[in-house]
Amino acid sequence: MNTPRWHAHVTSSVVVGCAALVLTAVGPAAQAHPRHPAPPRDPARQTLAAHDGWASYGTGTTGGAAADAEHVYTVTTWAGFKAALAAGGGAPKIIKVKGTIDAVSEGCAALAAPGYDFDAYLAKYSPEKWGLDTDLSAEPADSPEGLRRVSAADQDKTVKADVPANTTIIGVGRNAGFKGASLQIKAVDNVIVRNLTFESPVDCFPQWDPTDGSTGNWNSEYDTAVVYGSTHVWLDHNTFTDGSHPDSAAPTYFGMLYQQHDGELDIVRGADHVTASWNVFTEHDKTILIGNSDSESTAVGDRGHLKVTFHHNLFSHLVERAPRVRFGQVDSYNNHFVANGDYAYSFGIGKESQLVAEHNAFTLPAGVSAAKALKKWSEAPVTAADNQVNGKPVDLIAVHNAEIPGETLRSGAGWTPTLRTEVDRTRAVPAIVDHGAGAGRLR
Known part of the structure; x- marks a missing residue:
């Protein structure tokens, strides 16, 4: 294994444009560290460097680097992107995205089923009229909820x-x-996603659930990206944002936020060997979920999997889940x-998780305690060493246990990460990450 090298210098970002097509694949052994690239x-x-997080484990992650010229596509529309994904008969492929591609360019109205009317939906299912004891699952196809289901199915197929x-x-x-798209990386191996800005999908047809909590709630679909039962996935230098539809601008109905966003990144259902590096996750509520359920039926497929590395990412102005973890190392x-x-x-420290959070x-802001950095959902050990808050070293576990005694955390995740390349000194992290993370900053 490579021994992590410590350094404190700050490097400026250099944007690398797309050079002429090179038809020879570059294997992991030839790949330099992302901060010190090989000749243009x-x-x-490019492929994932050796030892660069869990996605480098075993066979490593090369994506479509071995694609021949016939399987390199440049796309500018959503239809063209979907066609490129489906083309090629399983051969390695590279898809280059130019400009911003809108998956719902015609707007939500184009996806609505004939007869669907949101005002009618609100009128029928208001708590004053419908109550809070019965969900809407038994509503017939011609009801406002039935028409909402048809509309939602159309959006699901579209985005x-x-x-x-x-x-x-x-x-x-x-x-x-991409704007409004949901990437589904399901039951496949060896995928790379880089240098893209994703504006979170907006659920055009959220469902009202009167029985969700004591006052009911709106529930939405469509994660920006889902890694579902897949292996060897590298997400690098992307930006995930709510963009022009932040939750702060959403209205309220029935006294609850009309939630039109789900997660920015979900890694679930036995997915394994994922590295997320140099991304920006910003302006979102429930951001990243690793392991989607505590249930024993789900746990059978998740135990021993969900191995994920996050490094040099900027998590900015989020509410929670950066990430929330179940089961995974x-x-x-x-x-x-x-x-x-x-x-x-x-x-978020969840069921049977083994989180190592170091050198972050x-x-x-003033008035927000470092005790909030960790949240205990289930009994599970965690390693949290050499982290700094506002430039000063803080023992995140100790401050959490001191200020939130009802959620006492145990120290020591029970394993030591070895798949790391360079580890920067913690005091240098804000400058390095802020200057290097996100789409448009490949180095």
Whole structure:
């Protein structure tokens, strides 16, 4: 294994444009550390460096680097992107995205079933009229809820895109990405997603559930990206944001926020060997979920899996789940967490999780305690060493236990990460990450 090298210098970001197509694949052994790249070449041919997080384990992650010229696609529309995903008969492929592609360019109205009327939906299912004791699952097809279900099914088919194995999806230049799309990386191996800005999907047809909590709640669908039962996935230099539809601008109905967003990234159902590096996750509520349920039926497939590495990511102005972890061995190091007044927590300690959170930096506003960095959902050990809050070393477990005694955490996750390349000094992390993370900043 490589021995982590410590350094405190700050490097400026250099944007790498798309060079001429190189038809020879570059294997992991030839790949330099992301901060010190090899001579310029098409970044679409780059593969994950050896020892760079869990996605480098075993066979490593090469995506579509071995694609021949016939399986390199440049797309500018949602239909073109979906066609490129489906083409090629299973051969390695590279999909280059130019500009911003809108998955719902015609708007929500184009997805609504004939006869669907939101005002009628509100009128029929208001708590004053419907109550809070009965859910809407038995509503017939011609009811407002039935028409909502049909509309939602149309959106589901429209915005989801299935990513095949041995694929690289990469943005060209600084301004490439997707709006309203949901990438489905399901039951495949060897996928790379880089240099893309994702504006979170907006659920056009959230469901009202009167029985959710004591006052009912709105529930939405469509994660920005889902890694579901897949292996060897590298997400690098992307930006995930709510963009033009932040929750702060959402209305309230029945006294509850009309929630139109789900997660930015879910890693679930036995997914394994994932590295998320140099991404920006910003302006979102429930951000990243690793392991989607405590249930024993789900646990059977999740135990021994959900191995994920997060490094050099910027988590900015989020509410919670950065990430929330169940079952997995998760290594989170050299990330920068920037909170505002809506901050609930960063790391969620869930069932049978083994989280290692080291060498991270937190920038918290006045009045927000470092005790909120960790949140205990279930009894599970955690390692949290060499973290800093507002430039000062803080024992996150100790301060959590001192200020939140009802959620006492145990120290010591029971394993030591070895799949790391360079580990930056914690005091240098904010400057390094803030200058290098996100789409348009490939180095």
